Amino acid sequence: MSAQKEFDGIEAVMEESLKGRNYDEVRRILYGRAYPELELSQESKDLAVNGNFELKAYSISAQAEQLRAPRRVRITAIQNSIVLATTAPVCQQRKALHEKISVMIEVAALADANIVCLQEAWTMPFAFCTRERLPWTEFAESAEGGPTTQFLSQLAAKYGIVIISPILERDDEKDGVIWNTAVVISHTGKVIGKSRKNHIPRVGDFNESSYYMESTLGHPVFETAFGKIGINICYGRHHPQNWMMYALNGAEIIFNPSATVGELSEPLWGIEARNAAIANHCFTVAINRVGTEYFPNEFTSGDGRPGNTALLYFCRFITIPFFRGLSRTRDGVLIAEVDLNLCRQTKDTWGFRMTQRLDLYAKSLEKAARPDYRPDIRREK
Amino acid sequence: MSAQKEFDGIEAVMEESLKGRNYDEVRRILYGRAYPELELSQESKDLAVNGNFELKAYSISAQAEQLRAPRRVRITAIQNSIVLATTAPVCQQRKALHEKISVMIEVAALADANIVCLQEAWTMPFAFCTRERLPWTEFAESAEGGPTTQFLSQLAAKYGIVIISPILERDDEKDGVIWNTAVVISHTGKVIGKSRKNHIPRVGDFNESSYYMESTLGHPVFETAFGKIGINICYGRHHPQNWMMYALNGAEIIFNPSATVGELSEPLWGIEARNAAIANHCFTVAINRVGTEYFPNEFTSGDGRPGNTALLYFCRFITIPFFRGLSRTRDGVLIAEVDLNLCRQTKDTWGFRMTQRLDLYAKSLEKAARPDYRPDIRREK
Numbered sequence: 001m002s003a004q005k006e007f008d009g010i011e012a013v014m015e016e017s018l019k020g021r022n023y024d025e026v027r028r029i030l031y032g033r034a035y036p037e038l039e040l041s042q043e044s045k046d047l048a049v050n051g052n053f054e055l056k057a058y059s060i061s062a063q064a065e066q067l068r069a070p071r072r073v074r075i076t077a078i079q080n081s082i083v084l085a086t087t088a089p090v091c092q093q094r095k096a097l098h099e100k101i102s103v104m105i106e107v108a109a110l111a112d113a114n115i116v117c118l119q120e121a122w123t124m125p126f127a128f129c130t131r132e133r134l135p136w137t138e139f140a141e142s143a144e145g146g147p148t149t150q151f152l153s154q155l156a157a158k159y160g161i162v163i164i165s166p167i168l169e170r171d172d173e174k175d176g177v178i179w180n181t182a183v184v185i186s187h188t189g190k191v192i193g194k195s196r197k198n199h200i201p202r203v204g205d206f207n208e209s210s211y212y213m214e215s216t217l218g219h220p221v222f223e224t225a226f227g228k229i230g231i232n233i234c235y236g237r238h239h240p241q242n243w244m245m246y247a248l249n250g251a252e253i254i255f256n257p258s259a260t261v262g263e264l265s266e267p268l269w270g271i272e273a274r275n276a277a278i279a280n281h282c283f284t285v286a287i288n289r290v291g292t293e294y295f296p297n298e299f300t301s302g303d304g305r306p307g308n309t310a311l312l313y314f315c316r317f318i319t320i321p322f323f324r325g326l327s328r329t330r331d332g333v334l335i336a337e338v339d340l341n342l343c344r345q346t347k348d349t350w351g352f353r354m355t356q357r358l359d360l361y362a363k364s365l366e367k368a369a370r371p372d373y374r375p376d377i378r379r380e381k
Numbered sequence: 382m383s384a385q386k387e388f389d390g391i392e393a394v395m396e397e398s399l400k401g402r403n404y405d406e407v408r409r410i411l412y413g414r415a416y417p418e419l420e421l422s423q424e425s426k427d428l429a430v431n432g433n434f435e436l437k438a439y440s441i442s443a444q445a446e447q448l449r450a451p452r453r454v455r456i457t458a459i460q461n462s463i464v465l466a467t468t469a470p471v472c473q474q475r476k477a478l479h480e481k482i483s484v485m486i487e488v489a490a491l492a493d494a495n496i497v498c499l500q501e502a503w504t505m506p507f508a509f510c511t512r513e514r515l516p517w518t519e520f521a522e523s524a525e526g527g528p529t530t531q532f533l534s535q536l537a538a539k540y541g542i543v544i545i546s547p548i549l550e551r552d553d554e555k556d557g558v559i560w561n562t563a564v565v566i567s568h569t570g571k572v573i574g575k576s577r578k579n580h581i582p583r584v585g586d587f588n589e590s591s592y593y594m595e596s597t598l599g600h601p602v603f604e605t606a607f608g609k610i611g612i613n614i615c616y617g618r619h620h621p622q623n624w625m626m627y628a629l630n631g632a633e634i635i636f637n638p639s640a641t642v643g644e645l646s647e648p649l650w651g652i653e654a655r656n657a658a659i660a661n662h663c664f665t666v667a668i669n670r671v672g673t674e675y676f677p678n679e680f681t682s683g684d685g686r687p688g689n690t691a692l693l694y695f696c697r698f699i700t701i702p703f704f705r706g707l708s709r710t711r712d713g714v715l716i717a718e719v720d721l722n723l724c725r726q727t728k729d730t731w732g733f734r735m736t737q738r739l740d741l742y743a744k745s746l747e748k749a750a751r752p753d754y755r756p757d758i759r760r761e762k
Contacts, residue, residue, distance in 0.1 A: 029391055219757060220759050222758075249758060278653065
């Protein structure tokens with residue numbers, strides 16, 4: 001471990017080191033137009049300070065329309081580290097996370113959040129690299145009636161907010177199989193439905209298909225009181241066609257709850273969700289863990305280095321085509337007040353949907369998926 | 382016009398203003414690993430200085446393999462402003478551009494370039510916003526035997542380089558229709574084939590379907606002496622499925638010759654080609670014009686502002702998943718020596734191809750393209 005303080009993020013450095021026009025131009029090229037900060041209640045800010053987590057809020061406006069009123073929604077992303085050691089009893093680890101998150105959700109509610117999304121498999125350490133079954137699979141629980149859904153349903157109803165809860169799911173009502181699932185809880189506290197991870201990494205230690213397989217639920221979109229949402233879990237962000245199908249099903253906001261380590265994927269992180277927002281004229285929200293997770297037994301990495309016991313996460317951001325986010329290292333609540341009318345305005349302005357040629361690609365992919373497909377390669381005659 | 386010097390680009394500011402670890406971390410998060418500069422011949426550098434254009438070259442390595450030798454290829458992108466006023470005779474405008482480009486290609490050749498790609502419709506001002514037919518359509522010429530292809534074929538054979546020449550094509554041999562086309566000229570000087578623009582913008586002034594329509598040639602990939610290449614012209618970069626089909630046809634390098642104005646799309650520019658390189662484990666090369674083009678007659682913009690007569694371009698970059706580029710404002714030659722083995726290494730490491738689920742998306746897109754498609758939307762019961 002280095003004694004050096006971890007690097008906090010690009011924005012902090014930019015704000016510190018760049019001045020005047022240089023700052024404005026770099027910000028514009030990296031993040032598009034400037035988004036003003038939102039003023040939040042003192043109570044929410046005090047509670048965040050007490051809880052030792054960051055609280056940031058920005059406003060993303062759209063043009064005024066004549067026939068539609070603005071549809072302003074406060075989207076909230078929560079990033080956090082685990083609380084107890086990965087060797088603590090399962091029940092205690094989960095309880096400690098429930099307690100941490102209940103404070104963060106309270107702060108979000110005090111800041112007038114409408115939709116809150118937590119990170120992937122938020123009730124547990126992300127232990128899938130270890131390949132060990134127990135105790136990790138004991139964190140799996142029913143999407144519809146497990147202790148975490150019960151716990152969050154109460155908070156959702158109490159605060160009148162929609163909560164997206166990505167958990168390790170044990171499909172108890174059907175065949176007891178494990179899935180990587182996001183539960184969508186309405187602002188009334190009821191479960192609207194669930195979405196499962198469509199693409200499973202097979203990268204180094206993270207061959208998560210040791211634990212669960214690809215979703216067979218397709219790309220459901222959930223109509224909530226605060227807009228239509230889809231959930232593209234973790235590694236699905238690398239697949240543009242996955243984002244696209246959520247958008248084609250009408251998603252105005254696509255969440256990407258993730259758990260990914262810095263060394264591996266950090267330079268990709270600022271690109272993929274933004275590209276999805278551009279290509280699909282919707283808001284995207286990428287959420288990753290922060291902190292370091294230590295495991296009792298060594299595990300190997302795909303890079304041939306022996307004896308890992310720790311996973312180092314990074315995070316910051318995102319919402320929206322161009323947007324900044326939280327510290328790379330601290331727990332945090334990120335709020336963006338967006339006007340959902342911006343989705344259709346962008347769709348009409350850029351015309352990507354209209355020019356998408358879905359029929360061409362449906363045919364092309366159908367051919368390309370066949371075992372006997374011959375790529376269209378031209379050579380000099 | 383502002384008297385203020387135009388902003389040169391993010392990298393220049395970063396290098397000037399950030400020090401030590403701050404610089405390293407910002408660079409890493411934005412651009413991934415560091416790419417060393419290549420040493421070039423003094424002759425090429427002198428000629429670039431004389432020609433008043435930038436010359437930059439970087440090296441992008443791959444891991445050594447046991448069974449495959451490195452396949453090092455020098456990919457070259459050329460960005461340039463037009464030479465004469467848009468009111469000059471067509472022949473003279475084209476001739477002046479031929480002359481400018483012949484010097485830039487000579488420099489590229491002296492710097493050991495293997496593949497050179499020019500910008501979209503490089504023989505002309507990008508006048509499609511005007512909606513006027515003449516004289517602009519007079520710039521259209523035969524892909525196989527027009528004056529520009531003849532001119533570049535000689536250079537390709539002389540220097541032993543592959544040249545990608547994006548032009549306005551008049552399909553004289555068939556039906557005289559105009560297309561937006563990239564001609565691929567082998568290092569022997571022969572035309573290997575051509576590719577056409579798959580997605581046509583209908584954005585503000587740039588409804589280019591006043592001049593040409595979407596390609597019916599699909600996504601051909603050209604096997605050259607220096608690797609397999611595809612050409613995704615301009616607005617096609619907004620469509621992830623377009624990049625994907627070139628990659629599925631085996632492209633190791635996908636070029637994106639473009640003409641796009643700064644105010645509109647600059648914050649998208651750093652995202653889209655990079656995302657395509659990530660998602661498709663190939664090299665991508667985005668090329669835009671630089672400078673300002675003035676037109677004799679006013680044209681309107683989609684933003685309701687009256688009386689445009691000028692289009693202001695910006696450029697810089699790219700090659701490769703993470704890479705930096707040229708000045709936003711100056712003519713330039715950008716060279717990246719890449720090891721094409723990196724494509725398969727990345728494919729194997731990240732597994733995106735393996736986890737792509739093409740069959741799922743072929744079926745999903747087929748359904749989504751139907752007029753009677755009902756999006757999969759779930760509501761609270």
